[in-house]
Amino acid sequence: MSTVGIVMLVHTALDRAEQVVRHWTAGGCPVVLHVDGNVSLKSYRDFVAALADDPLVRFSQRHRCEWGTWGIVAASQSASELMLAEFADVRHLYLASGSCLPLRPVQELIDYLAARPRTDFIESATTADVPWTVGGLDAERFTLRFPFSWKKHRQLFDHYVELQRKLRMKRRVPTGLVPHMGSQWWCLTRQTLSAILQDPERAAYDRYFRKVWIPDESYYQTLVRQYSSNIESRSLTLSKFDFQGKPHIFYDDHLQLLRRSDCFVARKIWPHAERLYQAFLTDQAGAMKKTEPNPGKIDRIFAKAVERRTRGRPGLYMQSRMPRQGAENGITSNPYSMFQGFSELFGNFDSWLSQATGTRVHGHLFAPDRAELADGQMLINGALSDNAKTRDYNVEGFLTNLIWNTRGERQCFQFGPGDNQDVNWIVARDPNAQVSVISGAWAVPLFKSNRNFADLRKEAARLQRIESEHLKVLRSQHTKARVRIWTMAEFIEAPMEPIQTIVDEIGMSHQRRLGEAPTMVDLDGFGQFLQNLKNQGMHPYLMGDFPVEQGPVNMPKPPRKPYLVR
Amino acid sequence: MRLRRKRRIIRALRKSDELRAVQNNTSRIGPADILLVSTVRNEKIRLPYFLNYYRGLGVNHFLIVDNDSTDGTEAYLRGQDDVSLWHTTSSYKRATYGVDWMNYLKRKYAHGHWVLVVDPDEFFIYPFCDTRPIRALTDWLDNSAIRSFSAMMIDVYPKGRIDEVPYHAGQNPLEIAPWFDSGNYSVKKNPTYGNLWIQGGPRRRVFFADQPKKAPALNKIPLVKWDRRYAYVSSTHTLLPRGLNQVYETDGGEKASGALLHTKFLDTFSAKAVEEMTRKQHFAGSAEYKAYANTQQGQPDLWCKWSEKYINWRQLEILGLMSKGNWA
Numbered sequence: 001m002s003t004v005g006i007v008m009l010v011h012t013a014l015d016r017a018e019q020v021v022r023h024w025t026a027g028g029c030p031v032v033l034h035v036d037g038n039v040s041l042k043s044y045r046d047f048v049a050a051l052a053d054d055p056l057v058r059f060s061q062r063h064r065c066e067w068g069t070w071g072i073v074a075a076s077q078s079a080s081e082l083m084l085a086e087f088a089d090v091r092h093l094y095l096a097s098g099s100c101l102p103l104r105p106v107q108e109l110i111d112y113l114a115a116r117p118r119t120d121f122i123e124s125a126t127t128a129d130v131p132w133t134v135g136g137l138d139a140e141r142f143t144l145r146f147p148f149s150w151k152k153h154r155q156l157f158d159h160y161v162e163l164q165r166k167l168r169m170k171r172r173v174p175t176g177l178v179p180h181m182g183s184q185w186w187c188l189t190r191q192t193l194s195a196i197l198q199d200p201e202r203a204a205y206d207r208y209f210r211k212v213w214i215p216d217e218s219y220y221q222t223l224v225r226q227y228s229s230n231i232e233s234r235s236l237t238l239s240k241f242d243f244q245g246k247p248h249i250f251y252d253d254h255l256q257l258l259r260r261s262d263c264f265v266a267r268k269i270w271p272h273a274e275r276l277y278q279a280f281l282t283d284q285a286g287a288m289k290k291t292e293p294n295p296g297k298i299d300r301i302f303a304k305a306v307e308r309r310t311r312g313r314p315g316l317y318m319q320s321r322m323p324r325q326g327a328e329n330g331i332t333s334n335p336y337s338m339f340q341g342f343s344e345l346f347g348n349f350d351s352w353l354s355q356a357t358g359t360r361v362h363g364h365l366f367a368p369d370r371a372e373l374a375d376g377q378m379l380i381n382g383a384l385s386d387n388a389k390t391r392d393y394n395v396e397g398f399l400t401n402l403i404w405n406t407r408g409e410r411q412c413f414q415f416g417p418g419d420n421q422d423v424n425w426i427v428a429r430d431p432n433a434q435v436s437v438i439s440g441a442w443a444v445p446l447f448k449s450n451r452n453f454a455d456l457r458k459e460a461a462r463l464q465r466i467e468s469e470h471l472k473v474l475r476s477q478h479t480k481a482r483v484r485i486w487t488m489a490e491f492i493e494a495p496m497e498p499i500q501t502i503v504d505e506i507g508m509s510h511q512r513r514l515g516e517a518p519t520m521v522d523l524d525g526f527g528q529f530l531q532n533l534k535n536q537g538m539h540p541y542l543m544g545d546f547p548v549e550q551g552p553v554n555m556p557k558p559p560r561k562p563y564l565v566r
Numbered sequence: 567m568r569l570r571r572k573r574r575i576i577r578a579l580r581k582s583d584e585l586r587a588v589q590n591n592t593s594r595i596g597p598a599d600i601l602l603v604s605t606v607r608n609e610k611i612r613l614p615y616f617l618n619y620y621r622g623l624g625v626n627h628f629l630i631v632d633n634d635s636t637d638g639t640e641a642y643l644r645g646q647d648d649v650s651l652w653h654t655t656s657s658y659k660r661a662t663y664g665v666d667w668m669n670y671l672k673r674k675y676a677h678g679h680w681v682l683v684v685d686p687d688e689f690f691i692y693p694f695c696d697t698r699p700i701r702a703l704t705d706w707l708d709n710s711a712i713r714s715f716s717a718m719m720i721d722v723y724p725k726g727r728i729d730e731v732p733y734h735a736g737q738n739p740l741e742i743a744p745w746f747d748s749g750n751y752s753v754k755k756n757p758t759y760g761n762l763w764i765q766g767g768p769r770r771r772v773f774f775a776d777q778p779k780k781a782p783a784l785n786k787i788p789l790v791k792w793d794r795r796y797a798y799v800s801s802t803h804t805l806l807p808r809g810l811n812q813v814y815e816t817d818g819g820e821k822a823s824g825a826l827l828h829t830k831f832l833d834t835f836s837a838k839a840v841e842e843m844t845r846k847q848h849f850a851g852s853a854e855y856k857a858y859a860n861t862q863q864g865q866p867d868l869w870c871k872w873s874e875k876y877i878n879w880r881q882l883e884i885l886g887l888m889s890k891g892n893w894a
Binding site: 242243244246248249251252253270272301302304305306308309310311312313316317318319320321322323324327328329379380381382383384385387389390393394397398401404405 | 694697698699701702705706709710716717718747748749750751752753754755762764768770771775776777778779785813814815816817818819820821822823870871872873886887888889890891892893894
């Protein structure tokens with residue numbers, strides 16, 4: 001008979017448990033089973049009868065087990081006592097559940113433990129050092145009382161915890177004990193376990209732990225520190241937990257992953273995972289063939305699942321992720337740039353920018369008649385349409401969709417006071433946004449246009465009002481975007497410097513200095529245009545101070561070439 | 567809200583008179599069986615693949631309402647052991663587009679079961695559906711104390727005119743219509759019922775671009791651990807009690823979700839559109855069908871150069887249309 005005994009707690013899928021029991025006993029390991037008190041008497045009897053022919057199987061006294069309560073500890077105590085009494089050769093006791101599956105040949109486990117006859121494998125850490133507690137209860141697990149079931153009477157549970165906190169009620173931890181916690185699946189030596197179970201103080205300890213929260217994660221973990229001479233604080237059972245403290249379940253498609261685990265046993269296995277049971281229980285030679293263990297991979301997959309559930313993918317809005325404002329974890333998925341006033345001031349700004357930075361440069365995405373997608377397209381990635389009505393139906397969604405759909409390629413677009421302003425706040429709050437504004441540049445197209453001055457004046461007043469509202473948003477304390485604002489007068493003094501900064505920040509450019517500059521429109525007479533607006537009683541201020549620079553009418557002056565910024 | 571729920575249930579009971587059992591195999595339903603409820607009308611050509619698909623996922627029993635089909639649907643379904651069939655000649659529209667009938671059947675037969683409510687042209691996709699049966703999902707949901715599971719509708723369409731390739735009974739519709747829109751969906755919250763309201767896809771892009779508000783809703787919650795006190799309000803978009811509509815995370819994370827591939831756009835579509843326009847039994851006076859009929863005489867090409875070709879659930883998850891959540 002082997003020196004390893006298996007203590008198995010079973011509550012569902014008894015047929016699978018039977019399969020695993022037979023696997024252990026075939027390897028020579030005796031098994032003591034504890035069947036949950038909630039299992040019907042008939043199923044229990046059938047189960048006992050099914051295993052009656054196996055001399056290495058015993059059934060222990062039954063307790064009712066409910067998650068987080070004492071029953072599970074009581075169950076493991078009874079079963080362990082039975083194991084110690086019935087099988088004298090057993091040196092290590094391995095606590096497992098009915099949904100555990102051995103990943104490596106039984107003999108390998110036996111050899112492994114035989115080589116470490118004095119070592120206790122149990123995860124055991126002080127409460128201050130563990131990150132995995134759920135519901136904010138860590139040290140309090142040991143100092144409050146928990147008479148109510150968390151699953152069945154959640155409200156009572158919470159209220160009673162609250163009450164005890166208010167009244168500052170505290171239990172005393174029995175002298176000599178330092179609370180430790182860890183995975184409930186351990187493998188202890190006969191020496192250590194019998195010392196725990198035969199301790200003269202056991203009644204007092206049991207009384208104390210009966211009211212501790214989730215005692216199966218702390219009873220042995222704490223007491224083992226009293227007796228063990230050699231603790232290896234890790235579990236030999238592979239068990240991954242999700243963000244609510246529930247164990248992850250393994251399915252058929254995890255076969256390759258489990259092969260690469262360095263653990264001896266995995267839990268929990270889905271009872272219908274036929275292929276896993278088939279592979280690990282029957283086809284030993286095939287399934288358990290030596291593969292290089294790579295437990296890190298398992299870790300990564302499950303850590304990512306938790307991350308996805310708690311943080312999600314930044315910038316994604318969909319059927320099962322609709323973060324409320326402030327909890328987005330990234331309003332958009334990627335950095336992008338919004339330019340205001342640039343295409344008004346530079347005739348060829350879009351194509352120039354696209355060439356200089358290699359990004360996708362759109363026109364006015366939020367223009368009233370249509371979304372001016374790059375290259376005059378009507379649809380863009382994700383089959384997102386340029387239709388203005390569809391866009392304006394959910395304008396923030398349009399922006400987040402666009403950025404999400406074009407992940408990996410930076411988007412730039414033009415904006416102005418003539419566009420749909422409903423997008424202002426989301427851009428301002430978004431750290432991914434790079435916003436560059438030449439204020440007052442909307443006046444240039446007006447200046448160039450051939451419209452009645454009365455209309456121009458009205459339009460100028462409207463645009464100025466809108467832009468000044470927008471600037472207020474951009475200057476607000478809630479703004480998280482990278483915002484740069486110049487007045488137009490300020491900008492044309494030295495236009496290349498700001499442009500260089502912006503392009504550097506986009507970071508796509510290969511050259512250190514920009515070779516070619518965009519062409520600025522001819523601004524001759526613009527000062528006078530502004531003066532005319534002023535004379536009509538409108539006060540254009542967003543563009544800064546422009547000199548009227550009107551020379552004497554009769555002094556012939558050659559038409560100036562367009563500004564070529566260098 | 568409680569009153570609205572009660573009203574729905576009473577309606578369902580009242581409308582149950584309209585159902586005549588053709589074949590009642592419900593005594594075969596085991597205590598842990600996964601059920602599927604559907605209303606069909608002249609969909610015989612789709613049924614062989616439909617039933618096979620869901621049997622393959624592990625659905626144990628089908629509860630089907632036949633809304634007066636004339637194409638031999640009844641004869642086809644008769645004699646299939648895992649199908650229970652009811653017949654009605656009454657108005658689909660007056661039964662809240664079939665919801666009342668199905669609420670009744672679920673109340674009567676699905677209490678305590680996981681139940682999937684889908685149309686014959688909808689194919690349920692969930693994370694790991696290529697390697698794990700639907701019971702793996704429902705067991706996991708049970709384990710995580712989740713009662714309802716979201717699966718957004720994704721319209722799939724062929725490349726070219728939709729009547730170009732004829733559909734044969736038993737054929738996988740995705741062979742003909744594998745294309746879908748991946749990133750033009752708008753998501754809004756419905757404050758009344760707490761569900762999300764999702765619109766978009768090719769139908770909005772082509773038929774409803776100028777009246778986006780009228781575009782069909784794509785949010786669906788087709789998989790529910792049913793209780794006799796539950797009720798669907800409109801199609802499978804909305805449930806009562808409202809907590810069942812909380813299938814999305816508002817704190818930044820992602821809950822697990824799936825998709826319903828909606829294979830409406832096959833060559834069978836145009837005949838259907840003509841019929842439905844005259845029957846006026848569909849939502850908003852069959853406005854949807856009118857919009858289709860007006861577009862190039864009902865033969866639109868929905869395909870565009872940004873259409874994505876369907877590969878598998880992982881593709882949908884990468885595109886952000888569905889999520890594994892914390893299921894791994």
